[in-house]
Amino acid sequence: xxxxxxxxxxxxxxxxxxxxxxxxxxxxxxxxxxxxxxxxxxxxxxxxxxxxxxxxxxxxxxxxxxxxxxxxxxxxxxxxxxxxxxxxxxxxxxxxxxxxxxxxxxxxxxxxxxxx
Numbered sequence: 001x002x003x004x005x006x007x008x009x010x011x012x013x014x015x016x017x018x019x020x021x022x023x024x025x026x027x028x029x030x031x032x033x034x035x036x037x038x039x040x041x042x043x044x045x046x047x048x049x050x051x052x053x054x055x056x057x058x059x060x061x062x063x064x065x066x067x068x069x070x071x072x073x074x075x076x077x078x079x080x081x082x083x084x085x086x087x088x089x090x091x092x093x094x095x096x097x098x099x100x101x102x103x104x105x106x107x108x109x110x111x112x113x114x115x116x
Contacts, residue, residue, distance in 0.1 A: 003077040006054045011037055011047045019057060019070040026059075026066040 007013050011033060018029055030044040048068065051057045056074045059066050 001050075001054045003054075003056075003074050003081075006050060006056055006074070007078065009047065009050075011039065011044070012051055012056075015044075015047060015051060015068075016056060016070060016075075019068055023067050023069040026068060029068060 007016065014033060014036065015029060018024060018032060026045075026048065029048065030041050033039065033044045033047070034041060048057070048059075052059055052068075054074065055071055057068045058071055059068050061067075
């Protein structure tokens with residue numbers, strides 16, 4: 001299954017977003033997804049299964065709990081696919097970085113004047 005087929009579903013994208021902050025228990029993931037999307041626990045389990053079988057997440061048992069974590073490798077497919085499109089937004093990010101630096105410099109200069 002291609003990365004975009006897996007990530008095309010909003011529930012699976014949300015699960016990946018939740019896991020981006022670190023390992024989480026299946027029950028915790030299920031509770032959050034069920035509250036947001038109004039789906040059943042078995043439906044959440046199916047989405048986790050798709051993510052697991054596609055290699056996007058790993059699962060490890062810890063007692064009675066199952067802990068899920070993101071695997072970075074499949075996300076590299078997405079990143080690689082985006083390479084030809086980066087030219088659309090990279091100049092804007094560079095311009096934003098310049099403006100942020102200018103703002104910091106202006107604030108620092110005005111603070112130094114105020115302290116004098």
